Amino acid sequence: xxxxNNQANNLDRWLDSYADRASTLSVSEVRALFAVVSRPEVVSxxxxxPFVSALPKDLxxxxxNEMMAKRGDLALQYGGGQGDVVLRDQIRDLMALEGIxxxxxxxxxxxxxxxGLDLLAGLFLDQGDVVLAEAPSYVGALGIFHHYEAHVExxxxxxDGISPEALQESIDRLRxxxxxxxxxxxxxxxxxxxxxxxSAERRSxxxxxxxxxxxxxxxxxPYGLLYFDQKPPNALRSMDEDGVIYLGSxxxxxxxxxRVGYVLAPPAIRDKMVLANESAILSPSMFSQMLISEYxxxxxxxxxxxxxxxxxxxRRDAALExxxxxxxxxxxxxxxxxxxxxxxxxxGIDSKAMLPLAVSELVAYTPGTAFFGNGTGQAxxxxxxxxxxxxxxxxxxxxLANVINRQTELIETFGTKGGNR
Amino acid sequence: xxxxNNQANNLDRWLDSYADRASTLSVSEVRALFAVVSRPEVVSxxxxxPFVSALPKDLxxxxxNEMMAKRGDLALQYGGGQGDVVLRDQIRDLMALEGIxxxxxxxxxxxxxxxGLDLLAGLFLDQGDVVLAEAPSYVGALGIFHHYEAHVExxxxxxDGISPEALQESIDRLRxxxxxxxxxxxxxxxxxxxxxxxSAERRSxxxxxxxxxxxxxxxxxPYGLLYFDQKPPNALRSMDEDGVIYLGSxxxxxxxxxRVGYVLAPPAIRDKMVLANESAILSPSMFSQMLISEYxxxxxxxxxxxxxxxxxxxRRDAALExxxxxxxxxxxxxxxxxxxxxxxxxxGIDSKAMLPLAVSELVAYTPGTAFFGNGTGQAxxxxxxxxxxxxxxxxxxxxLANVINRQTELIETFGTKGGNR
Numbered sequence: 063x064x065x066x067n068n069q070a071n072n073l074d075r076w077l078d079s080y081a082d083r084a085s086t087l088s089v090s091e092v093r094a095l096f097a098v099v100s101r102p103e104v105v106s107x108x109x110x111x112p113f114v115s116a117l118p119k120d121l122x123x124x125x126x127n128e129m130m131a132k133r134g135d136l137a138l139q140y141g142g143g144q145g146d147v148v149l150r151d152q153i154r155d156l157m158a159l160e161g162i163x164x165x166x167x168x169x170x171x172x173x174x175x176x177x178g179l180d181l182l183a184g185l186f187l188d189q190g191d192v193v194l195a196e197a198p199s200y201v202g203a204l205g206i207f208h209h210y211e212a213h214v215e216x217x218x219x220x221x222d223g224i225s226p227e228a229l230q231e232s233i234d235r236l237r238x239x240x241x242x243x244x245x246x247x248x249x250x251x252x253x254x255x256x257x258x259x260x261s262a263e264r265r266s267x268x269x270x271x272x273x274x275x276x277x278x279x280x281x282x283x284p285y286g287l288l289y290f291d292q293k294p295p296n297a298l299r300s301m302d303e304d305g306v307i308y309l310g311s312x313x314x315x316x317x318x319x320x321r322v323g324y325v326l327a328p329p330a331i332r333d334k335m336v337l338a339n340e341s342a343i344l345s346p347s348m349f350s351q352m353l354i355s356e357y358x359x360x361x362x363x364x365x366x367x368x369x370x371x372x373x374x375x376x377r378r379d380a381a382l383e384x385x386x387x388x389x390x391x392x393x394x395x396x397x398x399x400x401x402x403x404x405x406x407x408x409x410g411i412d413s414k415a416m417l418p419l420a421v422s423e424l425v426a427y428t429p430g431t432a433f434f435g436n437g438t439g440q441a442x443x444x445x446x447x448x449x450x451x452x453x454x455x456x457x458x459x460x461x462l463a464n465v466i467n468r469q470t471e472l473i474e475t476f477g478t479k480g481g482n483r
Numbered sequence: 484x485x486x487x488n489n490q491a492n493n494l495d496r497w498l499d500s501y502a503d504r505a506s507t508l509s510v511s512e513v514r515a516l517f518a519v520v521s522r523p524e525v526v527s528x529x530x531x532x533p534f535v536s537a538l539p540k541d542l543x544x545x546x547x548n549e550m551m552a553k554r555g556d557l558a559l560q561y562g563g564g565q566g567d568v569v570l571r572d573q574i575r576d577l578m579a580l581e582g583i584x585x586x587x588x589x590x591x592x593x594x595x596x597x598x599g600l601d602l603l604a605g606l607f608l609d610q611g612d613v614v615l616a617e618a619p620s621y622v623g624a625l626g627i628f629h630h631y632e633a634h635v636e637x638x639x640x641x642x643d644g645i646s647p648e649a650l651q652e653s654i655d656r657l658r659x660x661x662x663x664x665x666x667x668x669x670x671x672x673x674x675x676x677x678x679x680x681x682s683a684e685r686r687s688x689x690x691x692x693x694x695x696x697x698x699x700x701x702x703x704x705p706y707g708l709l710y711f712d713q714k715p716p717n718a719l720r721s722m723d724e725d726g727v728i729y730l731g732s733x734x735x736x737x738x739x740x741x742r743v744g745y746v747l748a749p750p751a752i753r754d755k756m757v758l759a760n761e762s763a764i765l766s767p768s769m770f771s772q773m774l775i776s777e778y779x780x781x782x783x784x785x786x787x788x789x790x791x792x793x794x795x796x797x798r799r800d801a802a803l804e805x806x807x808x809x810x811x812x813x814x815x816x817x818x819x820x821x822x823x824x825x826x827x828x829x830x831g832i833d834s835k836a837m838l839p840l841a842v843s844e845l846v847a848y849t850p851g852t853a854f855f856g857n858g859t860g861q862a863x864x865x866x867x868x869x870x871x872x873x874x875x876x877x878x879x880x881x882x883l884a885n886v887i888n889r890q891t892e893l894i895e896t897f898g899t900k901g902g903n904r
Binding site: 075080112114117119126140184188191317331334340350 | 504547556557597623627665738759766
């Protein structure tokens with residue numbers, strides 16, 4: 063006899079078969095934007111794509127040729143679930159730039175740092191568990207936490223990063239409610255979407271609180287080396303080896319097309335992560351790993367990072383100048399690195415409701431709502447300056463100003479609900 | 484106050500923090516073998532590594548150069564969660580060779596077919612759900628099902644593949660026990676580890692049963708194009724578009740180092756898979772996808788598959804000849820394609836207990852226990868003939884025969900427990 067197929071319907075014969083967690087999957091706002099971004103006449107300030115054209119192609123060709131000559135057969139083969147040991151050794155040098163001392167044994171290579179976070183969420187999150195996060199927080203992380211049926215508790219964050227007082231207060235309140243807090247998730251340098259950096263003084267206090275309260279910290283740091291002036295403070299991981307899991311990525315300092323990231327974790331967690339990685343994908347791509355390894359060995363990757371810094375500094379400047387020129391009354395963060403500005407809209411304007419109007423004016427951004435797990439964020443939007451040229455950034459901000467100013471006029475004429483029409 | 488850290492210990496400060504599913508992670512027998520395989524003096528008949536040296540390096544160089552010239556910046560960038568549309572269109576031609584008609588819309592590119600299966604398991608398996616599988620079944624699939632806390636029910640399988648009668652009987656019994664059967668997982672062509680192929684007649688009957696009983700079929704087919712004489716019967720997917728999810732891979736017909744596989748699924752399932760893929764890894768590697776796409780567009784990939792067939796046919800022959808010469812009394816499957824022989828040991832010998840002895844004789848294999856989720860399989864072992872040269876296969880089987888014969892003598896002298904000492 064058929065089993066429960068009364069629940070199936072004409073659109074989906076297998077509707078009765080899904081796991082509970084399948085219901086957590088819905089089209090994200092960021093995904094819906096992909097279609098918009100692809101139209102050439104739209105200036106997209108939405109996606110967080112790195113400007114890979116700044117990576118000289120001959121460096122790739124050189125790395126490819128050397129790899130094929132030296133380790134071609136290995137690059138084509140399956141590898142171990144922890145990743146190539148040569149690459150892991152090189153990653154240690156990269157992390158040393160942020161004050162982290164690490165061992166090859168404690169590093170795991172992952173399919174982008176996104177998959178590192180996915181594997182960690184799978185290891186730690188049962189349904190109903192709580193994740194503490196900045197307000198706002200990275201949309202891709204929120205998607206993962208949601209998929210594992212966890213609750214995200216946003217902690218007040220200002221221009222110096224997450225607030226230690228608010229963190230302590232959240233912990234106390236959640237503990238009183240008998241909620242299980244599994245970890246604090248942070249992007250401490252040039253955060254996505256806020257662009258803010260956690261100050262050195264707050265780093266110590268966050269670590270102190272989390273150690274005392276027995277809360278694991280996940281430090282996600284894809285942008286840390288892309289500073290425009292000063293190096294940010296040392297990584298949280300450098301302050302507590304046993305209490306911080308560090309996620310790194312080659313997506314922003316090399317190229318995302320290879321999907322190579324890495325995780326530095328305490329030994330017991332690392333062992334479980336390697337097994338979870340093997341279960342999910344058998345092994346990370348040896349080809350991608352070895353090509354990056356050759357690049358690190360034979361090219362001046364520090365000079366290349368300096369090039370990227372210059373590219374993004376110029377674009378950040380263009381974005382801030384355009385904001386000052388076209389939207390002088392709007393509050394925006396002033397990022398000292400990374401890819402993003404976080405803009406606060408005039409009262410009454412809803413960033414999500416305004417997006418279709420902006421797209422009709424040929425500019426796209428990411429509404430603030432994407433970066434909150436609790437339905438808020440309407441008053442903000444994220445401007446990404448990493449991909450468009452400085453001229454296009456200015457053009458985009460000018461178009462955005464037109465839309466915002468028209469909305470403001472509407473509100474002034476018809477009242478505060480003008481932005482939602 | 485610290486939360487539940489009474490459970491933490493000196494070895495793992497975070498022992499109290501793991502999710503329930505973390506307890507499913509344990510070191511697999513296949514993983515433990517990686518260390519053994521790497522010693523050059525050991526003939527490994529254990530790992531299922533393809534012989535990538537048979538792929539001419541100049542084809543890769545040509546594909547790399549053309550890709551960088553034509554789509555270099557795209558290859559370095561993030562892509563969509565469903566995969567590159569050009570590659571998906573090319574995959575359609577590959578699947579047409581097995582009788583499958585498909586659309587670009589219904590295909591999803593994954594990080595190897597392993598990740599395709601992992602995503603599907605995440606979509607369908609709640610704790611305690613039942614997966615039907617061949618006996619024996621692919622170790623990597625069993626690991627995934629175990630990680631999602633499902634129960635694997637092995638169905639009797641012989642030289643013509645899974646038995647339709649046994650399948651019906653298992654379904655009836657499980658339904659009577661009110662168990663939730665989520666899907667049937669099959670490797671119908673040159674199965675791993677059995678080497679057997681599901682006959683055309685049984686394919687129809689399996690599809691008929693699963694359709695009537697409302698059971699989804701997952702058809703995992705990495706070896707289908709690697710036949711030695713005749714093409715295997717058409718894919719199950721060609722017989723029921725709405726009831727079969729098809730998993731394919733470039734790992735065996737091109738190279739595993741790129742980690743590119745694909746899934747063809749009914750539309751509602753496909754939509755959910757794309758979202759799950761994006762959540763887990765953002766997008767599959769564009770670099771890997773585009774390099775394979777150039778290879779398919781500009782190289783004679785069908786001739787290359789014919790080359791692989793020749794390589795593996797010669798190795799299969801070497802393995803069967805060595806079995807006939809050194810272990811003439813042992814039962815073995817006679818695969819018509821793929822990578823594996825499945826050997827039945829003399830009574831009283833335990834393949835898992837014998838492995839250390841074999842390694843001390845400088846030969847490795849995979850114990851049958853790896854391919855069962857229920858603790859059985861001691862009477863069998865898997866020989867993989869894909870990677871070692873024909874001469875080394877013969878040497879390996881000769882060494883294996885020494886070990887087995889010595890075990891048999893021990894049993895004859897001291898009784899049936901000799902193999903377990």
